[in-house]
Amino acid sequence: MAKDKLTRLNGDERLGQCRASEYLGAEDIDDGVEPVLTIEGLWNGMVTLQRGKENKDVLTFVEKSVPGIRQVRPLIINATNRKVLRKLYGDAKASTLVGKQIQLYIDHNVRDPQDGGMTDGVRIRAHKPRVQAAPAPIPPCTDCKGEIKPAMGKDARWMVAYTTKHYGVPLCADCAQKRKAAQTAAAPVPAEPEAPAEPTPTPEATETEVL
Numbered sequence: 510m511a512k513d514k515l516t517r518l519n520g521d522e523r524l525g526q527c528r529a530s531e532y533l534g535a536e537d538i539d540d541g542v543e544p545v546l547t548i549e550g551l552w553n554g555m556v557t558l559q560r561g562k563e564n565k566d567v568l569t570f571v572e573k574s575v576p577g578i579r580q581v582r583p584l585i586i587n588a589t590n591r592k593v594l595r596k597l598y599g600d601a602k603a604s605t606l607v608g609k610q611i612q613l614y615i616d617h618n619v620r621d622p623q624d625g626g627m628t629d630g631v632r633i634r635a636h637k638p639r640v641q642a643a644p645a646p647i648p649p650c651t652d653c654k655g656e657i658k659p660a661m662g663k664d665a666r667w668m669v670a671y672t673t674k675h676y677g678v679p680l681c682a683d684c685a686q687k688r689k690a691a692q693t694a695a696a697p698v699p700a701e702p703e704a705p706a707e708p709t710p711t712p713e714a715t716e717t718e719v720l
């Protein structure tokens with residue numbers, strides 16, 4: 510290699526990711542990821558761009574690294590993104606925006622101010638970040654403390670909902686059967702024997718009611 514000091518990229522390090530720019534650019538964001546960042550501060554000042562120095566608004570972020578951005582840098586806010594921020598949170602005051610979350614995406618149809626061609630730009634989504642709430646964990650069976658597993662062709666979450674509705678507590682299929690049997694045994698014995706002609710319900714017809 511030449512005399513320049515180069516750093517070899519390995520593994521999931523990718524081109525565009527290690528550039529020395531002071532500000533966040535489209536190259537910093539992984540394809541297909543829309544990172545969520547928390548605003549740490551609002552700044553204004555002369556910013557050094559390729560085309561010279563310009564007065565710009567800048568956002569800084571709480572996070573140092575998030576899924577989709579290996580190194581979070583300050584984001585220069587253009588007029589489009591400023592409008593989005595105002596729309597999102599009512600105004601663009603520091604007191605309003607600090608601590609708020611934004612979701613970034615790459616717009617591939619941004620007009621390059623230098624050559625007039627199309628380039629990629631970092632944009633703020635016009636909706637508040639939909640941070641995916643982690644699904645509630647599946648509780649253990651109240652009776653045997655065992656894992657509630659899928660049963661009767663239904664998944665574990667359905668089992669939890671069904672047994673909680675019918676027995677007041679989450680149960681595994683085995684324990685639900687036991688409770689069902691116990692309830693039946695505790696029920697008053699009918700005075701007269703049941704008519705033998707009564708057809709027994711088929712398992713298919715009562716599939717979701719067997720417990």
Ligand SMILES: [Zn+2]
Nearest residue numbers: 650653681684
């Ligand atoms: Zn159980």
